[in-house]
Amino acid sequence: MPKTPRNKSGPKRRSECPLNASVEMLGDRWSLLIIRDMMLRGFRSYKEFLECYERIATNILADRLRRLTTNGIIQASPDPTDGRKLIYSLTAKGIDLAPVLTEMVLWAAAHENTGNQALVRQMQSDKGKFLAGIRERWENGGGSRSGNE
Amino acid sequence: MPKTPRNKSGPKRRSECPLNASVEMLGDRWSLLIIRDMMLRGFRSYKEFLECYERIATNILADRLRRLTTNGIIQASPDPTDGRKLIYSLTAKGIDLAPVLTEMVLWAAAHENTGNQALVRQMQSDKGKFLAGIRERWENGGGSRSGNE
DNA sequence: AATGTTACTTGCAAAATGCAAGTAATAATT
DNA sequence: AATTATTACTTGCATTTTGCAAGTAACATT
Numbered sequence: 001m002p003k004t005p006r007n008k009s010g011p012k013r014r015s016e017c018p019l020n021a022s023v024e025m026l027g028d029r030w031s032l033l034i035i036r037d038m039m040l041r042g043f044r045s046y047k048e049f050l051e052c053y054e055r056i057a058t059n060i061l062a063d064r065l066r067r068l069t070t071n072g073i074i075q076a077s078p079d080p081t082d083g084r085k086l087i088y089s090l091t092a093k094g095i096d097l098a099p100v101l102t103e104m105v106l107w108a109a110a111h112e113n114t115g116n117q118a119l120v121r122q123m124q125s126d127k128g129k130f131l132a133g134i135r136e137r138w139e140n141g142g143g144s145r146s147g148n149e
Numbered sequence: 150m151p152k153t154p155r156n157k158s159g160p161k162r163r164s165e166c167p168l169n170a171s172v173e174m175l176g177d178r179w180s181l182l183i184i185r186d187m188m189l190r191g192f193r194s195y196k197e198f199l200e201c202y203e204r205i206a207t208n209i210l211a212d213r214l215r216r217l218t219t220n221g222i223i224q225a226s227p228d229p230t231d232g233r234k235l236i237y238s239l240t241a242k243g244i245d246l247a248p249v250l251t252e253m254v255l256w257a258a259a260h261e262n263t264g265n266q267a268l269v270r271q272m273q274s275d276k277g278k279f280l281a282g283i284r285e286r287w288e289n290g291g292g293s294r295s296g297n298e
Numbered sequence: 299a300a301t302g303t304t305a306c307t308t309g310c311a312a313a314a315t316g317c318a319a320g321t322a323a324t325a326a327t328t
Numbered sequence: 329a330a331t332t333a334t335t336a337c338t339t340g341c342a343t344t345t346t347g348c349a350a351g352t353a354a355c356a357t358t
Contacts, residue, residue, distance in 0.1 A: 003257035019185050028174045036168050039257040046305055057347045062306060084304050084355045092290035093260045100252040104171040107249055111221070111242045134247070195336055206316045211337055233324045233335050 008051060025071045026097075030064045030103070031058060035073065035090070035097055039134060040119070044087050073097070090138055098134045174220045175246075179205060179213045184239070184246055186220065188283060189268070192235050222246070236252070239287055246281045251276060 004056035009024040026032055030053070037052060049061055063087065068074045073094040102123050109120040123130050177296055179202070186192040186201065195233050198210055215236065222243040228234035247289045251272050257271040 017185065017189070017265050018254045018257040018261070018269060019181065019250065021257040021263055023178060023181055025177065026253075027178045027181065029172060030171055032168065034177065036166065040166075047303090052304090058306070059308085059348095060346065082304085082356075088307075091199045096256055096259060100249065100256055101168065103249040103252050104175075105167040108167040108170040108246055110245060111169045111198050112167070114170055120167060164344085199336090207336085208317090209315070209340070229336085231325070235336075 008036055022100075025067075026072065028064075030060065031068060032101065034064055034068065035094060036101055038074065038088065038090050039101065039138075041099060042091065045085060046088075068094075073112070095138050098131050102131065155268075171249075174216075174222065179209065181218060181250065182287075183213055183217065184243060186241070187223065187237065187239050187288075188247060188250065193238065194234060195237075244284055244287045246269055247280050251280065 005011055026035075033053065034043075034049060037049065043049055043052070046065070048063065049065075050056065050058065053061070065074070065076070068077055069095075075087050075091050076088050078088040079087050105114075105120060106123055109113050109117075109124075114120070164165040175184075182202065183192075183198060184197065192198060192201070195210065195214070198214075199205065200206065202210070214225070218219075218225055220242075221240055224240050225237050228236050237295070241249050254263075254269060255272055257263050258266075258273075263269070
């Protein structure tokens, strides 16, 4: 029987829709969680991520941090008090993901039984203020640990 | 030498943060693209998805449609004019993903060279109106392609 | 110099994925 | 009624990706 391949027809213009770019950078199991924990929990070091995600493999974590850095979402700088450490922080591009995360959290909270109702209520009651707070904390001081957990 | 595992310490309360639920349902390469194309391009059938995503495998597409259905984001109903077909449509939960998609598109548009500037400008100029339009189209008529019905 | 910590890399088994090739259920055509 | 085509999948298998234990280089501390 002759071959009758099914997937050869569509034109598939990459990045025709902007969402393709987002999915390429964030469409996996870990990237958004890493960004969330930098943004909301103030995670800065490899060790914090490794100990937090019980199931993430060390090489996967290293790869995701590298990819997020390559994509300009986070940046790594040496710790001045300890030459061995790298301090990871969000770039402006990374901070701009706050609205995406917020909408995802609100969506899940509306349709699932999720935890951390305090955070959800804070987002719901004044979304703009919540986002402004995140931006402010990151723009001066480079992202201190917030009260959200 | 004794084992010294690295990943056994963190408590890792699942769904402590609502984002975990979102990532479990949407954190892969295809799910959000499927939702986007149902929402913005009016895709309804297995065949449309298969021909559009040049690189998606048939079993992966079937799996993602099944998972999205299981998660209550889309639903499948038989086509009354052709008993062989299934018509996929967004549920209320799926429609509620519009703000997430919108923020992702706007984020990518702000930081990458993405296509479809018309869509982006429409989102930017009046986000609320854009979202209302999507909801309206889906709430009466089950999501027509454009001005149908 | 010995020991500990950090931020990785390596090796390998297991799981997920991609792709060609089926297949059952229908529909259209002859 | 038989033939052909289409849809919406499933199956089998090779390739790729991931998870985990173990190792390591570069410091830092004692």
